[in-house]
Amino acid sequence: MAILGLVGKPNVGKSTTFNAMTEKIADIGNYPFTTINPNIGTSFVTKPCPCDTLNLKCTPNNSKCFSGMRYIPVEVIDVAGLVPDAHKGKGMGNKFLDDLRQADAFILVVDASGKTDLEGNPSENNDPVEDVKFLLNELDMWIHGILTKNWERLSRKAQQEKNLLKALSEQLSGLNISENQVFAVIKEFDESPMKWTEEDLINVSTNLRKASKPMIIAANKADHPDAEKNIEKLKEEFKDFLVIPTSAEIELALKNAQKAGLIKYDGKSMEVLDESSLNDAQKNALNYMKSYLDKFGGTGIQDLINVAYYDLLDMIVVYPVEDEGKFCDKKGNVLPDAYLVKKGATAKDLAFKIHTEIGQKFIYAVDAKKKLRISADQELNDGDIIKIVSAA
Numbered sequence: 339m340a341i342l343g344l345v346g347k348p349n350v351g352k353s354t355t356f357n358a359m360t361e362k363i364a365d366i367g368n369y370p371f372t373t374i375n376p377n378i379g380t381s382f383v384t385k386p387c388p389c390d391t392l393n394l395k396c397t398p399n400n401s402k403c404f405s406g407m408r409y410i411p412v413e414v415i416d417v418a419g420l421v422p423d424a425h426k427g428k429g430m431g432n433k434f435l436d437d438l439r440q441a442d443a444f445i446l447v448v449d450a451s452g453k454t455d456l457e458g459n460p461s462e463n464n465d466p467v468e469d470v471k472f473l474l475n476e477l478d479m480w481i482h483g484i485l486t487k488n489w490e491r492l493s494r495k496a497q498q499e500k501n502l503l504k505a506l507s508e509q510l511s512g513l514n515i516s517e518n519q520v521f522a523v524i525k526e527f528d529e530s531p532m533k534w535t536e537e538d539l540i541n542v543s544t545n546l547r548k549a550s551k552p553m554i555i556a557a558n559k560a561d562h563p564d565a566e567k568n569i570e571k572l573k574e575e576f577k578d579f580l581v582i583p584t585s586a587e588i589e590l591a592l593k594n595a596q597k598a599g600l601i602k603y604d605g606k607s608m609e610v611l612d613e614s615s616l617n618d619a620q621k622n623a624l625n626y627m628k629s630y631l632d633k634f635g636g637t638g639i640q641d642l643i644n645v646a647y648y649d650l651l652d653m654i655v656v657y658p659v660e661d662e663g664k665f666c667d668k669k670g671n672v673l674p675d676a677y678l679v680k681k682g683a684t685a686k687d688l689a690f691k692i693h694t695e696i697g698q699k700f701i702y703a704v705d706a707k708k709k710l711r712i713s714a715d716q717e718l719n720d721g722d723i724i725k726i727v728s729a730a
């Protein structure tokens with residue numbers, strides 16, 4: 339399962355974003371939570387469930403279905419606030435960087451209201467564009483630190499043995515960077531690493547970061563009156579990034595109000611359940627949140643997760659079944675599992691994902707919606723329901 343890391347300077351709303359993402363939605367509240375430590379939580383990527391179009395009642399097992407929407411669990415890590423020079427150990431720098439190794443994609447959380455300085459202290463007119471620049475620089479310098487550890491010895495040995503790719507892949511293995519990604523980056527540079535200048539090493543680090551750690555920008559505190567102009571600035575400056583306006587605070591408040599039974603909230607709009615049970619303060623707060631949702635169409639928090647999985651990490655959702663007629667498993671559970679797989683994954687890749695032995699003894703697969711037999715190397719499409727036939 340891919341892991342998302344929340345990255346940002348202190349006080350931008352990372353913890354609020356994390357809590358809003360990992361807060362149990364009332365209707366799926368009995369989901370078995372797998373909090374591994376306080377900073378790692380389960381969130382959900384969403385997808386319209388095929389049960390709706392197939393007119394079936396599904397009985398999910400590894401995920402949940404609520405009003406025709408499938409909620410597929412994913413992991414999110416909230417890392418300590420990052421301050422300038424974190425890569426040199428400033429602030430909680432080292433702890434932060436250690437936690438980040440596991441993440442496959444990052445969400446850069448910035449304070450779009452501009453009310454916090456680079457260290458996270460209260461301020462006026464801070465430019466969030468500068469926040470993103472410093473965060474990217476810290477990430478590059480973090481990778482640079484790992485890349486250049488014992489550099490003289492490593493580059494000499496790699497050059498003598500003509501095995502630069504292997505040496506660098508090993509050096510960077512803890513960062514979850516693949517050999518293919520390392521290859522794509524270093525082929526642009528002189529094949530003799532001993533000739534690399536400090537500037538080359540920084541450029542290699544930046545390119546490794548770009549190749550291996552896709553990112554989106556969460557322009558948080560979008561509810562603040564000063565946020566709009568800063569969000570435009572971020573979009574203008576970082577054209578290669580997706581900038582998603584978010585209000586973690588409103589998302590969290592909405593989920594809490596829903597849990598308390600005050601509202602019905604579906605992620606896009608809300609409805610007060612019983613106006614007569616509310617006091618004036620509650621009415622005002624809920625009206626404010628409703629007008630925010632009407633204006634923006636959501637708080638952006640669910641968009642962050644979906645965009646991270648579907649656009650950044652290029653994933654699709656497929657549903658393995660054992661009975662292609664009834665779309666169920668052996669026990670009769672209808673559409674029991676939803677799997678996130680990389681776009682381009684084949685029927686055989688799915689078989690391996692279910693179980694190594696099922697992959698090894700793969701015979702053929704069936705597209706259950708079309709009732710068509712498909713071969714091992716057939717690429718899967720988003721929403722496919724697949725039966726794997728295996729000798730296992």
Ligand SMILES: Nc1nc2c(ncn2[C@@H]2O[C@H](COP(=O)(O)OP(=O)(O)OP(=O)(O)O)[C@@H](O)[C@H]2O)c(=O)[nH]1
Binds near residue numbers: 349458586587
């Ligand atoms: N207006 C507004 N305020 C927010 C939002 N999200 C968080 N805040 C406020 O911003 C402050 C900091 O939020 P945290 O979630 O603690 O920030 P953090 O980035 O985790 O901070 P550190 O733990 O110091 O790294 C709190 O006062 C929050 O209530 C938001 O979407 N809108």
